[in-house]
Amino acid sequence: MIIESQHKSAIELDNLSIHFGSDESLVKAVDQVSFNVPEQQSFGLVGESGSGKSTILRALAGLNQHNDGNMFVEGEALQSKRDKAFYKKVQMVFQDPYASLHPRHTIDKILAEPLAIHGFKDSERRIAQVMEQVALPSKFRFRYPHQLSGGQRQRVAIARALILEPKILLLDEPTSALDVSIQAEILNLLNRLREELSLTYLLVSHDLAVVSYMCEQVAVMQHGKLVELLQVNSKGETHAKHPYTIQLNLASKGYDRKVIEEFIDHE
């Protein structure tokens, strides 16, 4: 008999590998990565630029094929094609708010589209509600993305992901383009929604302060590999042992020329 563990997994990666290119240009973007995100947890993914964080999120969202290993969402193995029901459950906020919003669609249209695809009737109410949730004034509703500032655009991207009320949010640097005041509002919003709607987050960020504040666990990545899995205690502290993680912690203390000279490229 299999006894189900108390915390069911929202997301499980089992030896996931994703490669691009071949021969000399082969990139092991994700190299045998396994981790487990319990339901209703907020799980952080930090690490080197180019270490495969976005690739993992994209693979979960069905935007990348994987070479090896398995992915499970709410216990179900993901097949190569995702159906409509999947996207009501799992939504993603992309790292690049410029590329992910259609340049010739108004904010209204951008937000109405997922509602139409999924057959929601009360789109008027939902659009107004979600814009309020992400603190976008209603006067922006009929503007185009290029008429908004960077932060305003990212709020549109977050609003679009929230509008279907998904259970799992894949958040790729959701606040790195935002100023600290909007960041605080969005992080508070994400925390409130997680509580109210029992959401699960997989959150990529390079800001260690954001991750310690938001997450219960953090995976540290480098060169496609998961090098350390950290538990974050209630004070927001972690106990890093891996040299790369220790270097990240040092670097997040600010610009210090002496510290920088001592960085090692962990090649």
Next chain:
Amino acid sequence: MSHSNSSKNTLLEIENLNVTFSSVHGPIQAVRNLSFKMGHEKIAIVGESGSGKSQTGRAILGLSEGNVSADKLIFDGVDLQSLSTRDYREIRGKRISMIMQDPKYSLNPVMTVGKQMIEACRIQMKVSKKEAIKRCMDMLEAVRIRNPQRVFNTYPHEVSGGMGQRIMIAMMLLSSPDLLIADEPTSALDVTVQLQVLAIMDDLVKERGMGLILVSHDLPLVASFCDRILVMYAGQIVEEIEASKLNEAQHPYTRGLLSCLPNNAIKGQPLATLQRQDSWLDEVPNRQEQDKNAQESLV
């Protein structure tokens, strides 16, 4: 205000810069009566989203889509407002460079990274193709791209967010500009690479006398890296402060921004958010008063 020796001679002088957009709801004032002077130093512009940071940068570069006016817009003795389109283009790229906030958006999606870099390099510096390739490779290495050869042959959608940002930085530094406007240049980089990239810019300021305007949301970072910080709110500079003294900022807006940081927050408790006040806009002293205050702080 503290100025190092090299920063004494003025590189850029802006007086009463205004940028407006017309809209069906009436004019949008993206930048209002903005004035500052800078030398060969590192200036940060911080402020909330929509406060006009990028529009200020674009106006200096003559790339704003809005209506730009200023009493003075002078770069190294050149009156930028009197330049012909052709002369402006000449200065842009060669003497003033801007790293745009949206890195991948500024790259051509159907051309390999290498080809774009070589093209930019040859236009700016009139060097042979072989020389251009070498310079581009060196610059990619300088911004800590691990495998420049591979990146050279990729298309923009094949690089990660942080790699895209570093490619843009490399491209803008190729011509060793006199003034670099960097709009959120490192927001997608992991913290170690972020510092390494800033160190490159720091060297250019110290060794070649470049002026740097760094637009950033990262208050602790600019406090540790820059010389001075300009705080913008609703298109205006509401406070100017020595970077190392950011924690002593007086303006309620600056104090509000600092209190929003998650760095000292208690897990499980909401972060402080900003309560904006209309009165902040009226408090801004005009240029003469600012000069007077600056004068007084010198004695």
